[in-house]
Amino acid sequence: MLNNYDNAFYERRRLLIESLRRRGNLSEEVLDAMLKLPREKFLDSSFHFRAYEDTALPIDANQTISQPYTVAYMTTLLDVKKGGKVLEIGTGSGYQACILALLGAKVYTIERIPELVEKARKVFKEFGLKINTRVGDGTIGWSEFAPYQGIIVTAAAPDVPDSLMEQLALGGRLVVPVGTKSYQSMYLIERKSEKDYNKSSTDSFKFVPLIGKEGWKTG
Numbered sequence: 001m002l003n004n005y006d007n008a009f010y011e012r013r014r015l016l017i018e019s020l021r022r023r024g025n026l027s028e029e030v031l032d033a034m035l036k037l038p039r040e041k042f043l044d045s046s047f048h049f050r051a052y053e054d055t056a057l058p059i060d061a062n063q064t065i066s067q068p069y070t071v072a073y074m075t076t077l078l079d080v081k082k083g084g085k086v087l088e089i090g091t092g093s094g095y096q097a098c099i100l101a102l103l104g105a106k107v108y109t110i111e112r113i114p115e116l117v118e119k120a121r122k123v124f125k126e127f128g129l130k131i132n133t134r135v136g137d138g139t140i141g142w143s144e145f146a147p148y149q150g151i152i153v154t155a156a157a158p159d160v161p162d163s164l165m166e167q168l169a170l171g172g173r174l175v176v177p178v179g180t181k182s183y184q185s186m187y188l189i190e191r192k193s194e195k196d197y198n199k200s201s202t203d204s205f206k207f208v209p210l211i212g213k214e215g216w217k218t219g
């Protein structure tokens, strides 16, 4: 379990979380979850020494683990409720999914690259976190378990995928970076009723592309 990780990285992690807290507007609950989760466990050993820099870092298959500030920001926007169902598109290293699980969400996460899912599953198991994983195209969501109180897309979309809007519960929130391949705004979409959605956005983020039926056609 997580608490048994008493390691040399704790002090660096604490300093990173402190610096995020000073930026303001981030949920304390989210920052607490990030304080519990050892980010180096999601990285190759050659990157362990950089685990507590506030930057995105490379993982396998040319993908990245998101910047800690971005994880804190998106998770704050998502406003996860204990026991709520949350769908993540883009499992990557599995770090974001673990944060959602630590906040008490029932997590469903989809990744298109099988080797990343395999690795993430091992980490989930090591931490004793129950997270539902699937290899596939997340742009069309995961209809079997819909609707979701929260949907978080951790790759850059050209537009908001319709399927994800449809799979949002009433009162639910969808957080997705939308824009070009080199620059995105963060959209927060709240489902107010069957047909009404509120949309707000903030600049400026940089994600790897969301590739699929309702995403980019190629990387």
Ligand code: SAH
Binding pocket: 063, 064, 065, 066, 089, 090, 091, 092, 093, 094, 095, 096, 097, 110, 111, 112, 113, 116, 136, 137, 138, 139, 154, 155, 208, 209, 210, 211, 212, 213, 215
């Ligand atoms: N949330 C991750 C960050 C992953 S980077 C973390 O915490 O580490 C974005 C991921 O989205 C990449 O692994 C990429 O392969 C994946 N991705 C891109 N398009 C996708 C799609 N259509 N469906 C599922 N995953 C996708």
